[in-house]
């Protein structure tokens with residue numbers, strides 16, 4: 001339980017997600033079915049023992065051995081430049097080869113990707129491994145020969161959920177080009193920041209895609225992104241635009257001569273061209289994934305090729321229980337890390353059939369996911385609490401109308417309320433599916449905590465114990481270990497490195513060390529991994545049985561519908577409106593999305609508050625970031641509650657927004673403002 005005292009908030013002035021975290025009771029256990037256990041990939045009760053710290057780091061060889069290597073590594077883990085870990089040093093590997101070519105012998109005619117349009121009357125595309133091979137090669141040839149890209153170059157992708165997205169990613173990986181996929185729902189401006197930071201010369205996008213039944217104009221965002229990047233001093237040389245319907249423009253935006261190219265047209269020149277996969281060092285970066293942090297600037301988490309792929313493949317096999325004959329559907333977006341690890345790289349490395357669904361889960365109605373499951377024979381299903389809450393509210397009885405059977409289900413990205421978990425188990429899973437609640441992060445490459453689906457009982461609301469080879473520790477503010485069962489929350493850290501951990505923040509190694517390793521570092525300059533616990537930025541409690549319950553972010557990050565948004569990013573967006581003097585964002589509980597942002601703004605002297613201004617501020621957030629960041633409310637306030645040193649007390653604002661007691665406000669410089677704001681919030 002996150003009491004105020006035990007709360008791991010970075011500073012007493014700031015509110016943290018953990019402070020207003022979910023407070024539910026410890027729940028009883030649910031057992032996986034004998035039928036599930038009988039077929040599971042991981043039933044070896046010795047696995048955790050084999051991955052004990054005594055066997056570290058060599059235990060991870062077992063994961064790397066799931067992959068095909070051109071050259072075996074010489075050193076499993078190099079810590080000489082701690083905490084910049086290097087895994088499988090000396091090894092040579094290609095991710096595209098591992099996800100495509102190596103399956104041809106046995107699975108050439110098997111579906112690799114099922115692509116489902118949001119429009120239900122459009123036929124499903126079933127892309128076999130052979131077809132994937134042909135298309136990945138052609139795109140790789142285009143990237144190399146038409147764009148002049150080579151290993152180590154960065155390319156920004158701003159693509160929707162279409163089969164062309166994994167194809168493009170795998171084409172990049174084939175020639176060692178580092179892809180940086182930006183969530184398609186992000187604005188052109190947000191995309192520009194990521195283009196500039198990664199110094200991408202090429203942007204790959206699609207003209208449009210369906211969402212909620214309407215064609216979205218994605219090309220427009222590319223134009224804005226290029227314009228904004230240019231204003232920041234970075235010129236995008238080429239924009240490659242896939243057509244959602246080849247031969248037809250789905251965006252009215254004109255093409256910019258010399259810059260814009262229709263991908264599927266140019267590809268005709270590369271018909272049946274084959275490109276040998278480039279033998280990449282295991283530690284070569286595979287991709288960047290930008291995520292929000294404590295400052296306004298998103299950070300590019302850099303993931304390696306060998307370590308990341310080994311971790312994604314092994315966790316997919318053992319925790320997603322993927323067998324070659326399974327039909328696996330992860331309903332996340334590839335624009336987030338979940339999609340990278342558990343739609344693309346993990347399942348395809350295992351030769352599974354993975355589902356890519358374009359649209360929203362509830363379109364055209366809340367029965368849609370279950371119709372898809374029935375039609376494709378999906379037997380492994382993976383989604384977020386936000387999606388489960390939405391489906392439960394809009395179609396609580398829909399699952400039973402369809403004849404599908406999940407053997408396994410996942411929940412990821414946010415804490416799940418036990419009553420929502422139970423609906424997932426009883427109604428969606430028809431009491432047959434084993435459920436894993438997986439805790440992890442963009443930075444970690446793959447799961448950190450989860451039950452082993454065939455070995456551990458499930459406990460609603462708890463992520464479960466740590467994965468094999470992951471050794472968490474919960475520290476209090478002073479660096480003391482909080483023992484299991486103490487009933488106290490603290491900062492969850494991981495004692496040891498693992499292959500999936502990101503390598504650095506692109507272009508900002510100092511921030512990487514500062515943010516993730518400095519907090520509990522035991523000895524500066526040490527080359528011993530034991531001195532460098534990984535600081536995850538989440539509050540957590542460990543119960544007597546060893547299960548971890550994740551309470552939420554302890555930094556300035558708000559988890560909105562499972563999307564990680566920085567409060568600072570939203571605040572900077574509000575400050576682009578010239579009338580705004582100060583902005584503060586706080587999370588508020590929301591029935592469907594878990595959390596939503598409330599935005600408080602103070603105006604410059606002489607400026608009048610108005611509805612129009614509120615709307616303009618809200619719109620600025622959408623333009624700068626995305627509709628997912630749109631504030632629930634924009635409160636224009638006469639003043640912010642502040643400490644004597646002038647710091648905005650977000651904790652007080654959060655209490656007002658959530659209609660809770662603001663606690664002791666006597667130390668504020670302006671305590672009288674609290675009542676004034678409360679009155680305003682009640683209106």
Ligand code: WTA
Pocket residue numbers: 291336337338411412413414415416437438439440441442443463536537538550551552553559562563564
């Ligand atoms: C939160 C998503 C509770 C957590 C994979 C973490 C969770 C952040 C869970 C990372 C879970 C993720 N239970 N909270 N099972 N999984 N989180 O980087 O706060 O988008 O730090 O990665 O989501 O979000 P990210």
